[in-house]
Amino acid sequence: MSELAKNKKAYFDYEILETQEAGIELLGHEVKSIRAKHLNLKGSYISLQNWELFLKQMHVWVWKVLSNRDAIEVERPRKILLPKKKIIYYGSKLKEGGYTLLALEVYLKGSLIKVRVWLAKWKKSYQKKQTLKERTLDREAGKMLKRNY
Numbered sequence: 001m002s003e004l005a006k007n008k009k010a011y012f013d014y015e016i017l018e019t020q021e022a023g024i025e026l027l028g029h030e031v032k033s034i035r036a037k038h039l040n041l042k043g044s045y046i047s048l049q050n051w052e053l054f055l056k057q058m059h060v061w062v063w064k065v066l067s068n069r070d071a072i073e074v075e076r077p078r079k080i081l082l083p084k085k086k087i088i089y090y091g092s093k094l095k096e097g098g099y100t101l102l103a104l105e106v107y108l109k110g111s112l113i114k115v116r117v118w119l120a121k122w123k124k125s126y127q128k129k130q131t132l133k134e135r136t137l138d139r140e141a142g143k144m145l146k147r148n149y
Contacts, residue, residue, distance in 0.1 A: 005037065005040065005105065007041040009042060011104070012131065013122065015120060015123050016120050017118075017120060017121060019116060019117065019119075020082065020086060021109075021114055022081055022082045022115050023114060024078055024113060024114070031113065033060050033061050033062070034113055040058070041105070045057065045102055046080060046102065046103060047101075048094050053079070053090065053101070055077065055079075058075065059075050062074060080115065082117070090119065093119060098121060099119055099121060101118070103118075
């Protein structure tokens, strides 16, 4: 399993509740670009339309040798492939409010491109401050251990 892209900012901004591996519907040139790691997940999210999940605002650069580069939409909605029961579950959570579906990483599993879908809640500002404080304390403890050895 090799990682192709990760949305690092989402780890800080959201509290992760549940994960699910999903497939993604791609075009041929998008597969080539993604395998070459020419994608960006920053700001991407998953929305529900007619009980189907779509990944929005994932930027996939146009493959370098295409002749019709200008006609290709780089941030088009891409369909997420999940079992119907999971889509209904996530749809009910999204309609309930307070929850968000995110794509936090894109990776290769064998020859298939997979997306890690995360059900998440937005962190409050005091939770973000606590996370920063914990990271600082961990970093300082690591430095102290290095000095002693």
